[in-house]
Amino acid sequence: MTRTISILGATGSVGLATLDLIGAAPEGRYELVALTANTRAQELADIALRLRPRFTALGDARHAPVLEAALAGSGLKWGAGPSAVAEAASMEADWTMAAIVGAAGLAPTLAAVKRGQVVALANKEALVCAGPLFMESARRSGATVLPVDSEHNAVFQALGGSDPANVRRIILTASGGPFRNSSLETMARASVRDAVAHPVWSMGAKISVDSATMMNKGLEVIEACHLFALPPEKVDVIVHPESILHGLVEHYDGGLLAQMGTPDMRTPIAHALGWPDRMETSVSRLDLPALGRLTFEAPDPERFPALELARDAFRQGGTSPLVLNAANEIAVDAFLNGHVGFLDIAAIVAESLERGEGVARGSLTDFDTVYAADAAARELAASLVKARAQHSASRVQGA
Numbered sequence: 001m002t003r004t005i006s007i008l009g010a011t012g013s014v015g016l017a018t019l020d021l022i023g024a025a026p027e028g029r030y031e032l033v034a035l036t037a038n039t040r041a042q043e044l045a046d047i048a049l050r051l052r053p054r055f056t057a058l059g060d061a062r063h064a065p066v067l068e069a070a071l072a073g074s075g076l077k078w079g080a081g082p083s084a085v086a087e088a089a090s091m092e093a094d095w096t097m098a099a100i101v102g103a104a105g106l107a108p109t110l111a112a113v114k115r116g117q118v119v120a121l122a123n124k125e126a127l128v129c130a131g132p133l134f135m136e137s138a139r140r141s142g143a144t145v146l147p148v149d150s151e152h153n154a155v156f157q158a159l160g161g162s163d164p165a166n167v168r169r170i171i172l173t174a175s176g177g178p179f180r181n182s183s184l185e186t187m188a189r190a191s192v193r194d195a196v197a198h199p200v201w202s203m204g205a206k207i208s209v210d211s212a213t214m215m216n217k218g219l220e221v222i223e224a225c226h227l228f229a230l231p232p233e234k235v236d237v238i239v240h241p242e243s244i245l246h247g248l249v250e251h252y253d254g255g256l257l258a259q260m261g262t263p264d265m266r267t268p269i270a271h272a273l274g275w276p277d278r279m280e281t282s283v284s285r286l287d288l289p290a291l292g293r294l295t296f297e298a299p300d301p302e303r304f305p306a307l308e309l310a311r312d313a314f315r316q317g318g319t320s321p322l323v324l325n326a327a328n329e330i331a332v333d334a335f336l337n338g339h340v341g342f343l344d345i346a347a348i349v350a351e352s353l354e355r356g357e358g359v360a361r362g363s364l365t366d367f368d369t370v371y372a373a374d375a376a377a378r379e380l381a382a383s384l385v386k387a388r389a390q391h392s393a394s395r396v397q398g399a
């Protein structure tokens with residue numbers, strides 16, 4: 001039977017991994033409905049020409065001429081701008097991969113959820129920003145939200161259908177990122193290249209920096225609280241540098257169940273794509289004797305304050321997780337563009353949460369409040385970035 005599918009964020013790391021699995025499937029198994037990207041117009045066009053979706057959407061309309069030229073004469077329908085991405089997400093499809101990065105993914109992911117079909121969720125920021133409203137939308141539409149984030153996918157599998165309310169706790173593993181063994185002095189001087197050089201996973205730039213600060217794990221704790229309706233006390237994090245165990249469930253009888261596998265996003269994506277069945281992939285198999293041993297350690301809150309910031313934001317509730325996420329997106333972007341240092345990222349997030357009176361700790365009543373608070377939080381974080389950038393520029397001049 002042919003399954004209709006859409007991929008939001010098709011040119012990204014998760015989007016391309018999804019396309020890889022689809023490309024390996026037998027002819028006629030999948031039919032592409034919609035593909036979206038943001039700026040990579042030529043790459044999007046190349047994929048569209050190969051797979052011939054019903055609709056192709058580019059988020060950033062400034063790059064539309066490239067898409068238009070590349071698709072000229074192909075007979076393929078396309079659009080540009082956020083409304084085109086939303087239109088793509090609204091089209092009927094059995095299965096949608098939500099793999100846009102950041103809060104920009106919220107509206108399109110939500111449009112997919114509202115259709116009431118299967119949504120494979122990679123875009124964790126959507127849940128962090130608007131978790132309660134997001135989950136409520138899914139309940140109302142009857143959509144099945146399948147976690148693609150490897151840790152959450154692992155927990156989902158380890159739960160094996162049992163009610164999360166009946167487990168003692170869940171554990172998300174973290175690789176510890178490139179600075180797991182670095183001193184604070186080294187981290188203060190870290191370059192973009194150091195920060196995105198992830199030891200295990202190959203991912204987009206933003207999530208790679210998030211892994212280096214461990215904000216990624218903080219966002220994932222919030223993501224898990226929403227997905228599994230658990231309080232943060234029941235969501236633990238353990239550093240596991242080999243990234244072989246992805247997530248664990250601990251029962252009250254003392255037993256722990258884990259899902260293991262080679263760190264390759266194609267495995268959790270394949271789980272979501274095949275669900276409720278299983279599909280075969282070409283992911284390299286674990287060679288346990290070759291691995292020899294697996295190691296675990298507790299996260300260090302001093303060098304990685306982002307993890308606790310995220311827990312605090314979740315406990316505060318309302319718009320606080322959204323402020324955490326918005327400030328983090330702005331600070332990571334500033335770091336990637338050389339405006340602030342690596343340790344400034346968590347500092348800017350902390351300051352945004354403290355100073356965001358009226359923005360943080362506001363209540364989340366509907367999606368309009370989400371978008372308004374997101375815009376206000378971004379503005380506040382941008383002003384904090386500017387202050388830090390000026391401060392370090394004057395320090396350099398004075399030195």
Ligand code: NAD
Pocket residue numbers: 008009010011012013014015036037038039040059060085099100101102104105122123124125148149150201202203204205206207265
């Ligand atoms: P990426 O940067 O490689 O790709 C992001 C995709 O989003 C691209 O296709 C881009 O065109 C699109 N996009 C970016 N901004 C957009 C906008 N304003 N409007 C519309 N589209 C936009 O990111 P990634 O690493 O593939 O991550 C995607 C999501 O999956 C993130 O939320 C990330 O946290 C999550 N995730 C990724 C991994 C991984 O291994 N890469 C693992 C777990 C979860």
Ligand code: MG
Pocket residue numbers: 149150151220
């Ligand atoms: Mg993850």
